[in-house]
Amino acid sequence: MTFPSEEQRRYLGSSIDDNVYLEACPGSGKTEVIAAKVAREIEDWQGYPGGIALLSFANSAADELRSRLIAHRQRAPVAYPHWVSTIDSFILNCLVGPVAHRLTGYAGKDGDFRLRLVDASSTVYVKTKYAIERIHVPANQYDFDLATGRFVFRTGEPGLDRKLNAMDLADWQLRDLREAKTRFKAAGFATYRDVEHLAIQILKEPKLLDFCARLALRYPFLVIDECQDLSVEQLTVLEGLLGLGVKMHIVGDLNQSIYGFRHADPLRVVQFIRDHGFIRLLLRQNFRSSQSIVNLCSELVPGNKTHGNPTIQPVMPVIVEYDDCPSEAMPLFMRLSDSYANRVIVSRGHSTLNRFFSGANDLNNTERLALACSLTGNDSAFAIQKSLALFGEWLSSKLDYSAKPNSFHCPVDVESELEWRLFLHQALAFITSAGASVAGQNWSRWCRVAKARLNELPMQAFVIADIAVAIAPLATLGLRSPAGLGEQLVTQRLSLVTLHQRRIRLATIHEIKGETHEATMLVSASRRGDQSHWADWISDKNLEAARLAYVASSRPKNLLVWAVKKLKAAERITLQRIGFEIANQ
Incomplete structure (x- = not known):
């Protein structure tokens, strides 16, 4: 790829005084061209103390944009007055954080008025006054969805969620849900969806017009990557910023909109582009694929x-x-x-x-331990999860301890499930790096080496005290190869190796x-x-x-x-x- 191409050069020359939609096909080098565009604008920037905000959706994407931007600036860091982050972080820290307490009534703590973000799994004691389906719903386990005009529940119990989300709620129930949310925010808490609703409210609030005007001067130009993933709440926030005179370039591929479960709708993005007169530029050259x-x-x-x-x-x-x-x-x-x-x-x-692991159900205990070892080092999150589950299951069956449900067979006497998962990961790495990798070994040799490593495991420095107590019997544990398979290669039995x-x-x-x-x-x-x-x-x-x-x-x-x-x-x-x-x- 010769950078920049003719299409990329056309975007690099576009004006930041125009609202632009850059439609970029897969493999078109959009990350590179966005970083080059922002680097060029920073170099010629005359809007101090205002700056450019470069936004994406995931932290990993924002980090990649930042590193590319730094590279285009000959290693110069991205510093004030410019900002690179996720769109969630921008809305929270730049728009909502400074003034949300003026709407929520949160009294703050020691002069700190920042909202505390929580998710549905957090323990929060602000709940609905009245029961719905026999439970008082915590305020962090539901949100109002602008796309559907309904409350959406996430209690962690799928059956209950389906029932609650299918209900036609009465007026008194809707009022109770709204009042619980009001108390929740007044206590200084918010979900990410609450933050977006607060942002919309701030942009419409007459008493905050001066703040909003200052925000538009602080960030007069936004670049937003992966625009096809914008939710209706985020689009409403962007509409509010456009109304304040902020200019923006949005970049993406509407055909890659795959977050329907959170109501990201490419047709809604198309309407946004049309309603606000965005200039459309194209990147149609795929440098990635044949x-x-x-x-x-x-x-x-x-x-x-x-x-x-x-x-x-x-x-x-x-x-x-x-x-x-x-x-x-x-x-x-x-x-x-x-x-x-x-x-x-x-x-x-x-x-x-999971169908690629279906054969694991037919393996005996020793073979499952070998499969856990075979998956160690695979950088797939799915394989890592499977290896930890198999090893935890093997330990539980061999050491005969009481285990916590849904926690990789963590012993009940081990307080921290996170420490247990870390132990499983470190233990598998220790066993396989110390000679018990399955590659090229028959069952007799592999079991002999794996037994020696397992016997040494309780004494390793990475094993914390309560886990060492739980796995102490490993020091004298035996390990036999599967009957009749001693000379067979381990890989012949474990198809997933x-x-x-x-x-x-x-x-x-x-x-x-x-x-x-x-x-x-x-x-x-x-x-x-x-x-x-x-x-x-x-x-x-x-x-x-x-x-x-x-x-x-x-x-x-x-x-x-x-x-x-x-x-x-x-x-x-x-x-x-x-x-x-x-x-x-």
Whole structure:
């Protein structure tokens, strides 16, 4: 990629006195061009003491923007009067934090009037006065949703949430919910959604007009990345800022809007762009992927055709079929992608990913310990969780202690579940780094080495006192290889070891948004529903299911594979027409 391209140069030359929507396809270098644009504007900035706010949605994205911006400024730090953060942080710290107490009546503590942010899992004693479905609902377990005009409940109990969210609440119940929220904020608490509602209120409050005018002078220009993820509350805040004279450039790809569960709606963003006369600029060159992958992605969603990277040898996207379990597709994907280093298996949700671990249920205790060790070092969050769960289960079964539910089999005598999870992680790292890696070992040798490491485990420096007491019996514990398998390689029994050895990662679509892979396999569920089946992905280009497939399918540079349940002849033709070839099993 030669930076900047003609399209990128057009955006770099755009005016910060105009509101601009930069529509950027996957792999278009938008992060780089945003950072270059802001660096250029900082260099020529005449608006001191006002500054530029560069905002994204996740901390990781904001950090990446900051590092790219610093690189474009020859390592000069981003300092006052400019600001780089998440949009949540900007709304909280710059808009709501300084004046929220003037609306909520919060008296502050020792002169500190900052709101304390809490989530639904926090213990808060401000509750509704009257019971709904037999419970007094804590004020941090529900929020008002502007998109639906209803309260949304998150009590942590799925069945109760479904019941509460389906209810048509009476006026007295709505009033009780609002009054509990008022008391909650008056006590100095807020959820993130409360903060957004306070921001909207502040921007409309006559007694705070002077503050809002000063805010517009303090940040006269905003750049907002991933604009397709803006909620109705955030768009309402931005409308308020536009009304104060703030100019903004918003950047994104509406076809990558995949947060419908929080009511991010690309049509609402389109309306926002039209209503406020944003100038539309395009980045249509995909520097990430081959033309064959770009062509396939263009078939999934509406919009103009984009151009792939001509320097990447095009490989046709491939359909791999399975009979019963998606994990059947893994060996063929491994063969197809053998020459690539960065390979990821992706699905809509964890239930499909779990099918890749279904064989773990048929393993005995020793084999489960080996599987936990085999997954150690895999950088997939899913694999890490699985390895900790398997090891915790093994310890519980061998040491016969009472365990806490849903906490990786943490002993009841261990006070901190966080310390227990840290111990499990460190213990597995110790065992595998000290010779008990499964790679290349038969069961007899692996069990002998693993037993020695387990016997030493209670004495290690990273083991805190109460955990050392709980696992003390490990010092004399034996470990036998599975009956009749002593000379067999461990890897022959543990089919998933290849995931670890070859660094194939498992992740959901939401987890890999924004990433680049060399090879990606998107796994379809075996049945339709929950936007997880390939037929959902191609049925309507305007649905979120299509956007989910688009996000996942636009990650790889070289090879895209869809793993689907055995196809009928007509289904094969349908998938071939949009750009796939069917792999021979």
